[in-house]
Amino acid sequence: MNLTILDWVIMLIYFVFVLGIGFALKRYMKTSTDFFLSGRSIPAWITGLAFISANLGAQEVIGMGASGAKYGIATSHFYWIGAIPAMVFVGIFMMPFYYGSKARSVPEYLKLRFDEKTRGFNAISFAAMTVFSSGVSLYAVGLLLGSLLGWDFNFSILVAAVIVLVYVFLGGLTSAIYNEVLQFFLIVFGFLPLVFLGLRDAGGWSGLQTRLATVATSNGFAPGAWSESWRFMGDPSSNPMGVEWFGLAMGLGFVLSFGYWCTDFLVVQRAMAADSMSAARRTPLIAAIPKMFFPFLVILPGMIAIALTHQVGQSGFALPAKPDGSLNYDMAIPLMLGHYFPTGMLGVGLTALIASFMSGMAGNVTAFNTVWTYDIYQSYIKRGASDQHYLWMGRMATVFGILASVAAAYVATRFNNIMDMLQLVFAFVNAPLFATFLLGMFWKRSTGHGAFLGLLSGTFAAAVHHGLTLPKGAVVGIKGGWFGHLHTYPSEMAQNFWTAIFAWTTCFVVTIVISLLTKPREQEELRGLVYSLTEKPSEEHLAWYKRPVTLAAVVLFLTLLLNIIFW
Amino acid sequence: MGLDIRTPIGLMFAIVGALLTVASFFLNGEIYHRSLGINVNFWWGIVMLVFGLTMFFFGKRDGSTVKPTAESLEGLKIEAEEHRTGAEVNTKNENE
Numbered sequence: 052m053n054l055t056i057l058d059w060v061i062m063l064i065y066f067v068f069v070l071g072i073g074f075a076l077k078r079y080m081k082t083s084t085d086f087f088l089s090g091r092s093i094p095a096w097i098t099g100l101a102f103i104s105a106n107l108g109a110q111e112v113i114g115m116g117a118s119g120a121k122y123g124i125a126t127s128h129f130y131w132i133g134a135i136p137a138m139v140f141v142g143i144f145m146m147p148f149y150y151g152s153k154a155r156s157v158p159e160y161l162k163l164r165f166d167e168k169t170r171g172f173n174a175i176s177f178a179a180m181t182v183f184s185s186g187v188s189l190y191a192v193g194l195l196l197g198s199l200l201g202w203d204f205n206f207s208i209l210v211a212a213v214i215v216l217v218y219v220f221l222g223g224l225t226s227a228i229y230n231e232v233l234q235f236f237l238i239v240f241g242f243l244p245l246v247f248l249g250l251r252d253a254g255g256w257s258g259l260q261t262r263l264a265t266v267a268t269s270n271g272f273a274p275g276a277w278s279e280s281w282r283f284m285g286d287p288s289s290n291p292m293g294v295e296w297f298g299l300a301m302g303l304g305f306v307l308s309f310g311y312w313c314t315d316f317l318v319v320q321r322a323m324a325a326d327s328m329s330a331a332r333r334t335p336l337i338a339a340i341p342k343m344f345f346p347f348l349v350i351l352p353g354m355i356a357i358a359l360t361h362q363v364g365q366s367g368f369a370l371p372a373k374p375d376g377s378l379n380y381d382m383a384i385p386l387m388l389g390h391y392f393p394t395g396m397l398g399v400g401l402t403a404l405i406a407s408f409m410s411g412m413a414g415n416v417t418a419f420n421t422v423w424t425y426d427i428y429q430s431y432i433k434r435g436a437s438d439q440h441y442l443w444m445g446r447m448a449t450v451f452g453i454l455a456s457v458a459a460a461y462v463a464t465r466f467n468n469i470m471d472m473l474q475l476v477f478a479f480v481n482a483p484l485f486a487t488f489l490l491g492m493f494w495k496r497s498t499g500h501g502a503f504l505g506l507l508s509g510t511f512a513a514a515v516h517h518g519l520t521l522p523k524g525a526v527v528g529i530k531g532g533w534f535g536h537l538h539t540y541p542s543e544m545a546q547n548f549w550t551a552i553f554a555w556t557t558c559f560v561v562t563i564v565i566s567l568l569t570k571p572r573e574q575e576e577l578r579g580l581v582y583s584l585t586e587k588p589s590e591e592h593l594a595w596y597k598r599p600v601t602l603a604a605v606v607l608f609l610t611l612l613l614n615i616i617f618w
Numbered sequence: 619m620g621l622d623i624r625t626p627i628g629l630m631f632a633i634v635g636a637l638l639t640v641a642s643f644f645l646n647g648e649i650y651h652r653s654l655g656i657n658v659n660f661w662w663g664i665v666m667l668v669f670g671l672t673m674f675f676f677g678k679r680d681g682s683t684v685k686p687t688a689e690s691l692e693g694l695k696i697e698a699e700e701h702r703t704g705a706e707v708n709t710k711n712e713n714e
Binding site for chain 1: 621629630634637638642649650652656659663665666669683684686687688689690692693695697699700704705706707
């Protein structure tokens with residue numbers, strides 16, 4: 052990829068602004084509440100954009116592009132049946148407890164609702180997971196800059212890690228949120244022209260459909276398998292994902308997506324920084340509106356890439372093959388940037404890509420330093436110190452979190468599709484968690500012992516299920532089967548969805564059974580923590596377009612429409 | 619007091635947009651072969667410039683999108699809760 056001085060200048064301008072935001076915010080970081088929660092003073096539209104941006108790391112941009120090429124438009128299920136309904140649910144039903152309980156983190160809510168051990172388990176597994184995710188982001192930066200710009204892997208990791216370190220260290224959560232908003236606009240402005248040019252090259256939507264039909268038939272599927280999202284979900288063998296509608300709706304739509312969007316502190320932390328209860332509830336709903344159109348920004352380029360590879364367009368774009376002969380899906384978006392963008396615009400596109408990695412990483416780092424400081428350090432190591440001490444600890448945790456991510460980046464080199472790897476981790480940790488929250492928030496009878504044992508057995512069930520099954524064509528090892536080999540799934544994705552379903556169901560059942568056998572808490576203690584014992588937040592004073600319920604209805608209607616249009 | 623996020627975003631997009639637009643007059647037209655003959659630098663530069671200026675205008679007009687905890691109602695509630703539960707000792711902030 053040939054960059055000129057113009058592209059480097061654009062990249063440099065971005066770095067200057069990123070660091071500048073950190074330095075400008077430094078003097079506002081006076082207390083730990085400023086550093087970890089932005090003083091709970093941010094308007095909803097900003098926390099909303101940060102809410103999607105924090106998740107828009109390596110996994111989304113590279114992974115969704117890759118999946119778009121590999122599975123076609125069915126990848127949009129991650130949005131239209133996955134993320135959006137879950138975001139509506141967390142905004143309408145769960146935010147009143149997260150925000151209203153004055154918990155400062157998701158694990159802390161578990162402490163208030165259940166007990167110390169449930170919080171401890173969640174805090175520790177979550178801290179490990181964020182470091183891992185942030186490591187994956189770093190790893191992706193290293194690979195990408197290496198293959199595109201010829202930068203050294205170690206050098207790329209170092210640059211990205213140091214920049215994120217500086218701005219989070221200085222400006223805390225506010226700095227991360229501000230940079231996420233900046234990155235949101237960069238992604239939109241960097242990728243829109245790419246989609247426009249790619250689509251034009253492929254002959255518009257109808258031209259793309261024709262080309263994708265040849266992709267589908269040459270892979271042994273019906274012509275519409277890449278361009279119709281629901282039609283071929285009746286049977287796992289008739290779609291490239293290798294999943295059927297039930298596994299998709301339950302595994303991805305219900306368990307994994309709700310598990311992620313409703314309980315992952317990485318995103319929930321953004322909503323918790325909002326300046327009022329209604330702003331916190333609107334955060335995921337505002338986020339859902341751009342989110343539902345993101346498939347056109349990140350999945351569509353992958354679909355265009357594979358279509359043009361099978362049937363070349365006027366510009367001659369094609370995906371390269373890897374040494375083993377398979378196509379290099381992960382490079383779909385980066386290579387398209389290099390192919391369609393002339394110098395100048397190329398600088399913008401690459402900057403957008405780098406920005407997404409860095410803010411994905413920063414999101415994890417801010418979630419990590421908060422959970423570490425509030426839920427591990429303040430709870431188990433040093434309680435009742437001064438506010439300044441915890442502020443200092445937050446900064447130290449930032450440094451440590453970044454160092455650990457760098458270490459994780461060197462570990463994260465085994466899966467060929469980053470998405471599948473993250474889904475696996477989420478299935479182990481997050482899938483059972485959603486059952487715990489569901490019961491915790493909506494069933495006042497559920498108890499701490501029930502929640503803890505439910506979580507434990509859910510995570511255990513995920514591991515056992517993964518250990519007993521294998522995706523088609525995989526060898527025993529990190530892909531599963533290490534306990535024995537009972538069942539073969541048509542694809543790794545199907546295996547992940549079902550791992551999640553088993554984990555969730557186990558946690559749900561065990562929590563109920565143990566709760567019924569143990570002593571419930573006094574109802575008085577659960578006020579503000581459980582649905583039936585909490586006053587519904589009043590919306591009467593808000594303008595209609597600011598009411599969460601109105602927004603939710605609009606979001607769900609639009610999502611339904613998208614599902615139908617691309618059925 | 620504080621920093622409105624729209625100010626730096628607006629400034630950055632305005633600078634980058636202006637840079638692209640200006641550069642498009644000096645760059646050899648050959649390079650637009652890859653972008654299917656469209657001068658993306660010029661057109662998208664204009665779009666980014668307009669977006670940047672709009673954001674900058676609103677950022678300057680409205681002021682701030684974050685407040686220090688001491689001025690935030692919800693932020694103060696959190697600190698009060700920290701003191702009530704004994705998670706933190708109640709000392710007056712030494713910066714004040």
